[in-house]
Each structure stands twice: as C-alpha cells, then as structure tokens.
Amino acid sequence: xxxxxxxxxxxxxxxxxxxxxxxxxxxxxxxxxxxxxxxxxxxxxxxxxxxxxxxxxxxxxxxxxxxxxxxxxxxxxxxxxxxxxxxxxxxxxxxxxxxxxxxxxxxxxxxxxxxxxxxxxxxxxxxxxxxxxxxxxxxxxxxxxxxxxxxxxxxxxxxxxxxxxxxxxxxxxxxxxxxxxxxxxxxxxxxxxxxxxxxxxxxxxxxxxxxxxxxxxxxxxxxxxxxxxxxxxxxxxxxxxxxxxxxxxxxxxxxxxxxxxxxxxxxxxxxxxxxxxxxxxxxxxxxxxxxxxxxxxxxxxxxxxxxxxxxxxxxxxxxxxxxxxxxxxxxxxxxxxxxxxxxxxxxxxxxxxxxxxx
Amino acid sequence: xxxxxxxxxxxxxxxxxxxxxxxxxxxxxxxxxxxxxxxxxxxxxxxxxxxxxxxxxxxxxxxxxxxxxxxxxxxxxxxxxxxxxxxxxxxxxxxxxxxxxxxxxxxxxxxxxxxxxxxxxxxxxxxxxxxxxxxxxxxxxxxxxxxxxxxxxxxxxxxxxxxxxxxxxxxxxxxxxxxxxxxxxxxxxxxxxxxxxxxxxxxxxxxxxxxxxxxxxxxxxxxxxxxxxxxxxxxxxxxxxxxxxxxxxxxxxxxxxxxxxxxxxxxxxxxxxxxxxxxxxxxxxxxxxxxxxxxxxxxxxxxxxxxxxxxxxxxxxxxxxxxxxxxxxxxxxxxxxxxxxxxxxxxxxxx
Numbered sequence: 001x002x003x004x005x006x007x008x009x010x011x012x013x014x015x016x017x018x019x020x021x022x023x024x025x026x027x028x029x030x031x032x033x034x035x036x037x038x039x040x041x042x043x044x045x046x047x048x049x050x051x052x053x054x055x056x057x058x059x060x061x062x063x064x065x066x067x068x069x070x071x072x073x074x075x076x077x078x079x080x081x082x083x084x085x086x087x088x089x090x091x092x093x094x095x096x097x098x099x100x101x102x103x104x105x106x107x108x109x110x111x112x113x114x115x116x117x118x119x120x121x122x123x124x125x126x127x128x129x130x131x132x133x134x135x136x137x138x139x140x141x142x143x144x145x146x147x148x149x150x151x152x153x154x155x156x157x158x159x160x161x162x163x164x165x166x167x168x169x170x171x172x173x174x175x176x177x178x179x180x181x182x183x184x185x186x187x188x189x190x191x192x193x194x195x196x197x198x199x200x201x202x203x204x205x206x207x208x209x210x211x212x213x214x215x216x217x218x219x220x221x222x223x224x225x226x227x228x229x230x231x232x233x234x235x236x237x238x239x240x241x242x243x244x245x246x247x248x249x250x251x252x253x254x255x256x257x258x259x260x261x262x263x264x265x266x267x268x269x270x271x272x273x274x275x276x277x278x279x280x281x282x283x284x285x286x287x288x289x290x291x292x293x294x295x296x297x298x299x300x301x302x303x304x305x306x307x308x309x310x311x312x313x314x315x316x317x318x319x320x321x322x323x324x325x326x327x328x329x330x331x332x333x334x335x336x337x338x339x340x341x342x343x344x345x346x347x348x349x350x351x352x353x354x355x356x357x358x
Numbered sequence: 359x360x361x362x363x364x365x366x367x368x369x370x371x372x373x374x375x376x377x378x379x380x381x382x383x384x385x386x387x388x389x390x391x392x393x394x395x396x397x398x399x400x401x402x403x404x405x406x407x408x409x410x411x412x413x414x415x416x417x418x419x420x421x422x423x424x425x426x427x428x429x430x431x432x433x434x435x436x437x438x439x440x441x442x443x444x445x446x447x448x449x450x451x452x453x454x455x456x457x458x459x460x461x462x463x464x465x466x467x468x469x470x471x472x473x474x475x476x477x478x479x480x481x482x483x484x485x486x487x488x489x490x491x492x493x494x495x496x497x498x499x500x501x502x503x504x505x506x507x508x509x510x511x512x513x514x515x516x517x518x519x520x521x522x523x524x525x526x527x528x529x530x531x532x533x534x535x536x537x538x539x540x541x542x543x544x545x546x547x548x549x550x551x552x553x554x555x556x557x558x559x560x561x562x563x564x565x566x567x568x569x570x571x572x573x574x575x576x577x578x579x580x581x582x583x584x585x586x587x588x589x590x591x592x593x594x595x596x597x598x599x600x601x602x603x604x605x606x607x608x609x610x611x612x613x614x615x616x617x618x619x620x621x622x623x624x625x626x627x628x629x630x631x632x633x634x635x636x637x638x639x640x641x642x643x644x645x646x647x648x649x650x651x652x653x654x655x656x657x658x659x660x661x662x663x664x665x666x667x668x669x670x671x672x673x674x675x676x677x678x679x680x681x682x683x684x685x686x687x688x689x690x691x692x693x694x695x696x697x698x699x700x701x702x703x704x705x706x707x708x709x
Binding site (some may be wrong): 046047077177178179180207208209210211212213216217235236237238239240243254260264265273274276279280281284286287289290291292293296297299303336 | 365404408414415451527528529530556558559560561562565566569570584586587588590591592594595610611624627628629630631632633635636637640641642643644646647
C-alpha cells in the first residue's frame with residue numbers, strides 16, 4: 001500500500017469478533033487498509049466477508065455481542081476539529097481507542113465521517129420530514145439556527161439533483177421514489193461536509209438505470225468536495241467503474257489490495273482471479289460453461305484454519321495453506337496479496353499467471 | 359448447446375396477455391384505478407430454447423411469469439401451451455382442477471432459496487412432495503430412489519436426503535429447488551431470478567448446472583432476470599419489458615449488438631462493466647421508471663427517451679417485426695442508429 005503524505009484513514013490489524021453462545025465469529029480478522037484524501041476506496045467481497053463490519057468498526061457502530069478486539073483506526077480530522085481533540089503527534093486520532101458513545105466519536109460520526117446506508121427506506125424516519133432530519137443532522141454538528149440549517153438543506157438537495165428541493169424538504173421519505181430517496185440520503189450524509197463518506201452498498205436495492213445515475217452523482221460530488229469515499233459492494237462491475245483503489249475481502253481478511261487497474265487487469269490472488277473469471281460479463285460468449293469456484297463460502301463458525309480460501313482454492317498447497325495464515329506481501333509498489341504463492345514460504349519459482357481455471 | 363429449432367411449433371404462445379391489479383381506496387374499498395402490471399404482451403417460446411425476460415423493477419416480468427404458470431389469473435389474453443400429447447391448451451381460462459394435470463409439465467425455480475424451502479421438511483420431503491402430490495408415487499422406496507436420482511443430478515449427495523434445508527448454503531439450496539422443480543420431468547421451467555440471491559462465486563455453478571440440465575433433459579426455460587450480463591450469457595432470445603409492455607424481443611446477439619429500442623440501448627449503457635478501462639462509458643438515463651398506476655401518454659418511455667419526437671407522446675407504438683425474429687415497439691425503430699455492446703473495444707482479462 002502506498003504511503004503518500006498524510007493518509008486520511010489508516011486501519012491496521014483490525015479485528016472485530018462477535019461473541020455468540022454458539023461460539024466466536026471472527027467477522028473481521030486482521031484487516032489493513034488506508035484511505036487518502038480524495039480517493040475512492042472500493043471494498044469488494046461476497047456475503048460474510050466482513051466488509052460491512054469493517055466500516056461499522058471504523059464508525060464505532062458495532063454493537064454487542066460484537067466487539068472490536070484489536071487494531072488501530074488512525075483518522076486525521078479536519079484542522080478546525082483538530083484543535084479541540086487530543087491528537088497524536090502525527091495529527092491523527094485512534095478511533096479504536098475512543099469511547100463509541102463519547103463526545104469525540106459523536107462529533108466525528110456525521111461530522112467528519114458520514115455513512116450512506118444500503119436501504120434508504122429503512123434509514124430515514126417515516127414520521128419526520130426529510131427536511132427535519134437534515135436540519136437535525138446539521139444542527140448536531142454546526143452551531144447554526146434552524147433557518148440557516150434549513151437553507152443549507154435546500155442547497156444540499158439541489159446539489160444532489162433533486163427537483164424542486166424546497167418542496168422536497170417538507171416531504172416524507174415514503175413519498176419519494178427509490179432513486180430520489182437515495183439522493184436525499186446522500187444529501188443528508190453531505191450536510192456537514194464530511195472528509196470521508198462511507199457508502200455501504202448504496203446502489204444494491206435500486207434499478208440499473210438509477211444505479212448509473214447515483215454512481216455518476218457520487219463521482220461528481222467526490223471531485224467537487226475532494227472528499228474520500230469508502231465504497232462497499234459485492235458487484236465487481238460497480239467497483240471497476242467507481243473505485244481508484246480496491247480491497248478484496250474474503251471471510252474477514254484482505255486477500256488482495258491495489259489500484260483498480262491492477263486488481264482487474266493483473267489479479268494475483270487465486271480468489272480474485274477465480275472471481276473475475278466466474279462472472280458472466282456482458283462481453284463473454286453466450287451459453288458456454290463458466291469457470292467456477294468449487295464449493296461455497298464456509299459458515300462463519302466453521303472458518304477454515306490457515307488461509308480462509310484454501311478449501312476452494314485451485315492452487316492449494318497441503319501442509320502450508322491449511323496451517324499458516326498468509327500475511328500481505330507486496331507484488332508491485334502498489335499492490336499487495338495475501339497468498340502463500342507469494343510469501344516465499346513455498347519453495348521453488350513463483351507461480352506464473354494461469355489462464356485456465358483450476 | 360441446445361439449438362432451438364424455431365421451425366417446430368412453439369411450446370408456449372402468449373397472446374395479448376394482460377394482468378391488471380385494482381387500486382382500492384376509501385372506506386368502502388371502491389376501485390379507484392388499476393395498475394397495468396402486464397399490458398398486451400405477446401411472445402412465443404420454442405422447445406429447447408431459453409427465453410430471457412428482462413426489465414427493471416415494476417416492469418411486469420415476474421407477473422408475466424406468474425401468469426404463465428397460472429399462479430395468477432390473467433385479466434385477459436391467451437396462454438397457449440402445447441401438452442406432451444401435442445394438443446394446444448389455453449391455460450388462461452382454466453380452473454384450478456383443470457390445471458392440475460398440466461402442472462407437472464411446467465415448474466418454477468424461485469429467486470430466494472432461503473424463502474422457498476420449508477425449514478421443517480427434509481430434502482426427501484421437499485423433493486419428494488411433487489412426486490406424491492402430482493405424480494401419485496405412493497411407494498416410499500420408489501420415491502426415495504427418485505429423490506436420490508434427482509439429488510445426484512443436481513450435484514448433491516443422496517445421503518443428504520434426511521437433512522433439513524438449514525444445513526445447506528445458498529447455492530446448495532438453489533440446487534434443491536432445482537431438483538424439486540425437475541421431479542416430474544417438466545417440459546417448461548420458469549426461473550424467476552434464480553441466481554440473483556446467490557454470491558458471485560456460486561452463481562456460475564448454478565448457471566452451469568441449469569445449462570447442463572437443459573441439454574440433458576431437453577428443457578425449455580423462461581429466465582426472468584434483471585442482470586443483463588447473466589441474461590446475455592444464458593439466453594437464446596431476450597424479451598425486454600418496460601412498465602408492463604414488451605418493448606423489444608430478439609435473438610440475444612442481435613439484441614445486444616444491434617438494439618433497436620432506445621430503452622434497450624439505455625439499459626445496456628447503464629450496466630457497470632467489470633473493466634476499469636471502460637470507465638466513463640456508463641451513460642445514465644434521465645429520470646426514473648414511471649409507476650404503472652399512472653403511466654405517461656403515448657410511448658411509456660418517451661419522457662426519458664433521448665430520441666423522442668412529437669408522435670411518441672401521443673400515440674402508443676405497436677410491436678412490429680423489424681428484421682426476421684426481431685420485434686420492437688418504437689415509432690422511430692427504422693431510422694434510429696443505436697449503440698449496443700461493442701465487442702471490438704473489449705480486450706480480455708489478465709492481458
């Protein structure tokens with residue numbers, strides 16, 4: 001991972017476990033990544049890979065029986081907030097060490113880091129108007145009167161492309177269509193000018209033509225505000241279209257991370273390669289058998305030892321992959337892979353690219 | 359590849375199918391309007407082929423599928439089904455009792471395998487139920503043999519017969535759903551979004567299984583989906599729906615490479631391609647899908663259509679055959695030059 005000057009967020013060895021009666025679910029088990037100002041980082045993975053729990057941990061929204069058990073989350077607040085908070089010498093704040101309900105965390109949530117949830121219908125209160133909810137969000141973080149906050153809200157709604165924004169402020173969430181509701185959600189997230197926006201599957205519940213509008217809007221807003229975005233999705237197509245940097249997760253661990261071109265054009269981890277091959281693209285030949293990944297994602301209680309992908313991996317090395325968990329190793333100045341093919345523990349030559357599926 | 363012969367008589371012919379749902383309001387629940395979920399849809403399905411039914415939410419693709427299986431009673435129109443004996447039956451006016459002998463010939467695969475399997479039934483009960491109910495297979499041992507055979511066919515171990523669905527992952531559950539659908543050797547299988555609830559890494563397994571079974575058993579599929587990449591991969595012909603209307607129907611290749619309806623072209627332009635080199639090619643369509651309760655005048659697509667002219671807002675277009683086997687419902691279909699998926703600009707992965 002590149003260490004450009006002053007990353008906005010650096011997550012190191014993050015572990016979030018859920019302690020259930022049936023056992024411990026290691027939902028996030030040693031995740032590292034960094035977000036630089038103005039960068040769009042895409043976290044991609046299938047169900048149970050821990051992508052949502054990762055960002056919930058960053059926002060300190062993990063609830064019991066879940067607990068953040070290890071790791072650091074170093075966030076660099078904006079200069080005006082920084083004067084009030086006890087920062088480390090490098091100007092960052094370890095969110096993992098803060099009280100999730102404490103005043104600093106509450107100021108960061110919504111003020112510095114904002115969230116767009118997956119289902120805007122569930123995220124808005126149905127008994128308050130959109131305007132009231134946006135005004136509440138603004139006044140929680142900014143010392144302004146109601147009238148000013150209302151005007152800001154109208155501006156935000158206009159900015160995200162909602163027609164007749166002044167009227168929409170008085171509307172309830174259920175009066176809006178899916179696309180407009182998601183736009184209103186984005187307006188609310190942007191209300192306090194966050195430096196980091198976390199979008200958790202923001203387009204999963206909406207139609208493909210509306211999805212294209214929302215992605216274009218997010219990209220435009222990101223450029224205008226020079227805001228960083230963490231974009232979570234399971235859709236590799238969406239990731240390829242929006243992200244600058246991609247983090248591929250599987251069962252709570254980062255399998256591969258790097259710039260979007262490297263991940264899609266030169267994937268190195270067997271999981272990333274297999275995943276990219278197995279999706280029917282609009283450009284692949286029709287009615288032919290697709291290369292598949294054998295098996296299915298294990299149940300979180302039966303997490304495999306060693307590399308979590310080894311039972312499904314075509315390059316599985318017995319005695320190594322099922323014992324030792326591979327640590328991320330750089331395969332280029334910007335790309336890292338967690339796989340024993342690259343850790344040097346495997347004797348012999350590095351495994352060349354394979355074009356045929358296992 | 360099962361090559362569908364369109365010279366054979368169609369297995370299923372849907373003619374002017376309509377399904378309207380009443381909108382009721384007020385104390386007396388008086389009907390104040392109607393939602394035209396499916397509005398004058400006609401198409402044919404030939405033996406051995408896969409017809410894709412695509413569109414965004416509310417376009418009526420699922421309602422069409424449910425009407426064909428007579429899970430819903432259509433408002434009007436005909437659903438002509440060619441039975442095993444070769445007679446053509448109109449399913450639309452039949453009663454439940456009259457439909458019963460025909461049910462074994464058409465089966466359904468549902469979207470969510472977590473909702474479509476009863477958690478209190480074992481695999482033997484689930485897969486064996488159609489054998490007992492419609493197949494009149496009373497002998498338990500005979501049923502067990504058939505269930506074992508079916509489980510093996512979909513790639514599950516016959517020993518799993520005594521287990522309950524909770525012990526299986528999403529992909530395995532969808533295999534169980536497929537085994538149940540195939541229990542009575544149906545000829546037509548309607549699959550409603552069969553892979554959209556599955557993880558990416560298991561989608562391909564289920565699609566491959568469905569392709570293999572089609573070839574082995576000579577099945578005919580109606581494949582309802584919103585994911586255009588999956589549809590392009592899986593279907594021989596594709597029907598595109600928009601707000602209850604059929605807007606375009608064509609062989610998959612011509613539909614994707616030479617779409618003739620602006621909506622089809624817009625839909626394809628909106629699909630995010632998993633290739634960062636094709637960034638910025640996504641062209642969002644303005645506006646949103648109108649409500650079928652209150653559709654626009656003329657062509658339902660005209661408020662969002664970049665090519666709309668005056669006639670589009672006044673007169674609804676009729677479905678016409680613009681090239682052999684290529685049907686489109688657009689006033690300007692003859693003159694427009696639309697861009698589909700361009701094969702030339704796409705290099706392979708790991709290049």
